[in-house]
Amino acid sequence: MADSAPTDILEMRGITKTFPGVKALQDVNLTVRRGEIHAICGENGAGKSTLMKVLSGVYPHGSYEGDIVLDGETAEFGTINDSEARGVVIIHQELALVPYLSIAENIFLGNERTRAGGAIDWNRTNAEAAALLERVGLSESPTTPISALGVGKQQLVEIAKAISKDVRLLILDEPTAALNDNDSEHLLGLLRQFKEQGITSIMISHKLAEIAEIADRTTIIRDGRSIETFDMATAGASSDAIQDRIIRGMVGRDLDNRYPDRVSHPGEEVLRIEDWTVYHPTQTGRVVVDKAHLNVRAGEVVGIAGLMGAGRTELAMSLFGRSYGRDITGQAYIHGKPVDVHNVPDAIRAGIAYVSEDRKQYGLNLIEDIRRNISAAGLGKLSKNGFVDENEELKVAEEYRASMNIRTPNVLVEVGKLSGGNQQKVVLSKWLYTAPEVLILDEPTRGIDVGAKYEIYTIINELVAAGKAVLVISSELPELLGICDRIYTLAFGRITGEVDVPSATQEGLMALMTQETTRETQETKA
Template structure:
């Protein structure tokens, strides 16, 4: 790989942030935070949702301009005051947000070199542009045709395009916010390997992630934030076997301010009789003729039971869940949902809700919330009849009900009039859960409910799910995290290529058994 075009490393750290304070109306987001990052190091920034990590990075990258905060930022020992993102990029600082900033309709080349196109006499030289883009793509280990539209790439490949785009700006400090949250295991390993390669080339990285194992595998130092304050910075050393000197429990204790003796709450309710059954559920891909995404799926759920669904990426779990929820995905072929042996109408989302079915989607921001609306509107959106009189919403009743549900879900906010976009990821997820619990569901389908959420918020979500099951509801929990399924579920189904390949009780399940089922094709047992 080519060596990055960077200035020689100056003595001392590349970055210092000293005593950073940042306030929003009624909230102190950063309260004297300090951070130091060395040249050519991977520095992890960890903390619960709302701890101040993203706010601190927005200060550093110029999203929050100089003058909107107090404190000092130094690059190579020199004070800097960025007025916007462009100025921070000129200093060699680039940030890759969790929501990728690519233009799907443009080619890989156009995205990588957007604003830095190679031109001659004011006209873009497409040959040179594609050649430069290919050089950058190879540097991040991505063998793609530069003319390929970004929309045709996987999420993992798009992440690599984002990093190539940053390298085009001669980045010296790369900030990655939850870069592996939407990646499968192979893509995550590839990205983490790239961070180590960039470190070897002298590029420093700040890694924001809730995946403690990933952080420990690549980081040289870890800074922990809690409630807008710097708690501590830990140096990560490794023995001859590569085992880090800092363990997960140490990180968690710093993040939440206490030990989490149990990652998953104990069961408090009892499992009742069989309540719901899915029979021969079969769905085709919405646009690809002949491609079956759910093939004869059958499963049962008992009252008060948490049933897990395991599968590798592409197994068809989300497609099945969305299609079951009012046929909101794919082309329905056959099959039915039954309650106490009686077929339920689920031909539309309205039918599904009326039948007592609720679905918390994997992508809470695009499919679960109206981000620019407040907590009140989002909470009551799926159950407007409960806050309406003669078809007209009663604002007072809506506020009361939204406040009650918000308190029940322990949403941390300034009140139900707060815009959902301004909440942390964990609190946004609680609003989504509250929206569907407001409909009083008997069957709640949860699709990756803790993705991108820290360990403290995860535990609170788990408590909510346990409480719902204890009240007699059925829960279908879809998760890519096998420890989550093993810790939460009474039974677990495995899916591969759109088919159920087996089930195992919670007591008998282990990761090896589930992995065998998740990679086994063939008929249902």
């Protein structure tokens, strides 16, 4: 490496990125030294992925404020191609490989090895691919189709693709989230090897043990701001001490009175599940939820805390009429009686309601009006002989508009035109009209502003005061601590703890949420 080169390969200064209504990043600073492995940590939604998208040109220059300085020069990337030309390559959490093309074709996709005239030079393509595969330690033929590979090997192909572009700064977004221990270990080894070859890496990960093991420095992002950057060497003596240090940084925010007060009077048990195991719908043998057990009582708000990929939504959706996963085993009980719920109508009849984390994809018909969205799950109650009583339907919609305070001129407005908070109230109205015993709320306040959040919390309080049981899934620990009575922690598909809120701390929860399966239990499973 030339002596004249600055010691910092990358400096991001004062990055601010605004989406309509939300400040995703605010005055973020990040400095990465040449040849280091730099970890970025933060809760879900803190802004890590947004920052990396700014860096790699997914969000082009001009759509954000602040400067990116690469090798001492200001960089203005308009597209991903611009950043890749400068050796900055990002590997996204969701792998971007074409399953029906071969390894070699995927590696050189958009960057094909051609002969004069534009025809693809297959010999060169496959030979160069083979050399790259050897560098990443993958012993597969370059002509193997991607669909024949497991996730771990696919991840390696992504990395081979990155180094084919003469990468100098490699960005990995949650590279090991979907990998098993062996594959993770291999990947980390590869990163160390790259470091020796002079490739700098930025890594986003929720697996704190990995970060403690491999990173040179760590930057903490919280609520869209860069909080601190510290050297791992000085952060703590042991891996546990380092992890504690990171957790403190990740959760250390001020808790204001952002949650309405509630006195809880838990009654009898409403929902219980035992030994609930769910397999991935397409990846054979991958356990997504592993022998989960939990219970919720009437008048109680129970939280599920877990990081992305921990299996929270999968658990909830598998419970809601087997809407997710396959080979579901285990037993659910409502009011102590075993229930067999095979589809969504069964679940609704059993008194379960599920409010999805993605209301636009799974919760609402955006081109339909408020009235018909509210009645969508309860048409049975509104109809006689197969025809809908529309006067009654309108009355019901108007009642919910008033009680939920849905801000709209009338209930015939298209749902797609409402704000996120009002849309969420429409989804809640839809499910309340089915008169459920237990409501599962998956990220009920995602993407809505602070005022509307308070209203949603108030609605939750009213529900439990009326004797409903509420199960809340959330990435935001302060939210869970603010509204729940009890919290279960979920890590890598397993319930790792059950904590009463009065005695819970964010640090304690975060430690449970990042608790990895030990080698022994993985082996006994296999």
